[in-house]
């Protein structure tokens with residue numbers, strides 16, 4: 303094709319797809335979207351569509367990279383001090399705004415000369431569609447509360463997993479693939495695009511900035527004081543004012559009484575990426591705004607993000623480095639964060655008046671918003687969190703080779719381990735699971751444990767040749783601590799990877815143990831005193847439980863029961 307015709311064709315194609323998502327109520331299909339990215343890859347030296355690993359449905363997950371220098375080696379780009387902005391789309395394909403918006407954003411970056419300056423500082427990585435299985439499962443009903451598009455994908459992936467809860471347990475092939483991509487590209491800034499559920503209000507775009515208290519302090523402070531305000535200011539100047547993501551006290555309460563900063567624990571995409579001191583954000587367009595308006599708002603946000611990443615590149619990279627340095631000097635690790643309701647910011651909020659009126663469907667009341675009664679009110683924004691737990695950081699964790707699956711999972715997160723080359727023994731810190739609760743029904747394919755408590759013991763331990771030593775003095779320190787401390791909300795223990803320690807293997811026959819118990823009590827006065835005290839305090843316990851008390855406090859009782867097999871070295 304001659305050059306003029308080619309340029310005309312390009313101009314036509316950019317306009318066509320832009321019109322599609324921005325003016326119609328249609329979201330592109332997975333295959334059409336991928337074709338568009340393939341075309342960009344063919345047309346521009348600065349664009350590269352890279353196939354990576356699998357989605358559970360069998361399709362290949364792609365990464366589309368825009369690099370102004372046409373360098374596509376992540377390591378080299380970091381050496382060149384580029385800011386790597388990573389945009390993940392379609393983790394929930396029923397919320398497709400980002401998939402359409404990212405394509406328009408990418409096209410404008412590549413086609414418009416005026417945008418090329420931004421590419422000097424920032425390299426853009428886009429996952430066109432992350433949950434391909436969900437995206438192929440198109441329908442028009444599964445987002446019952448959402449205003450368009452006409453068709454969209456389904457939230458669950460091919461294994462019916464919510465991928466935005468899978469970042470620790472890593473059940474999905476999708477998650478394994480994305481972790482491989484993230485490890486390789488090591489993004490500085492991460493955006494996960496969504497559409498909201500919940501309350502009604504005037505804003506089209508709401509934003510979750512990764513919860514700042516749980517971040518490494520240098521990064522958390524920059525997030526709260528600089529990065530987030532810059533994004534709000536930029537969107538406001540484009541007449542698309544944002545609100546922090548509107549998390550109300552209950553699903554049926556309005557924002558009038560205040561909103562709560564969203565906490566994304568490590569199971570979430572941004573909770574996970576922020577463990578690597580990557581500045582992480584979730585865009586949540588408002589479900590009740592028309593689809594084209596939401597796509598436009600997402601595109602506007604991505605443009606704002608691009609400009610800020612370019613303008614503040616040096617600060618962003620330097621802050622990330624300080625956060626990494628801080629992490630390696632940490633002696634204590636705070637975890638299990640919870641909202642601190644004693645602190646709040648005053649937020650000027652543009653909402654709608656609402657009330658609870660009698661339902662015409664149910665026998666109760668319903669929440670009703672009045673769109674003809676918009677308001678601007680000052681409401682409390684509870685955006686400060688406090689850590690419920692703190693642990694002194696060990697120098698090492700020892701993971702027995704029997705639990706090699708744990709080491710493999712850690713490795714998939716970039717954790718380095720050393721294999722012991724000889725047997726050794728010593729006294730190490732061991733944890734016993736003293737209490738935990740479990741969900742009654744499966745949560746994302748697991749019976750999740752929570753409220754886990756541990757007690758600390760010093761035990762003589764054999765470390766065998768072939769066991770694994772995990773040094774905490776490494777970049778992935780936060781992921782090591784969040785997964786290996788059993789009481790951390792998203793630990794491997796809580797996700798059920800150590801469940802076999804929760805079952806007792808050996809028991810006793812009462813008529814046999816009766817004689818042994820009698821002997822034990824006569825020989826051990828402390829045991830006898832404790833036993834008598836316990837019996838007095840628990841008069842309803844039957845004879846089996848009384849014998850079990852003696853058994854479980856004797857040398858006959860198995861040490862491995864509820865004993866966390868990972869050892870800690872201080």
Ligand SMILES: [Zn+2]
Nearest residue numbers: 394397496497
């Ligand atoms: Zn979502």
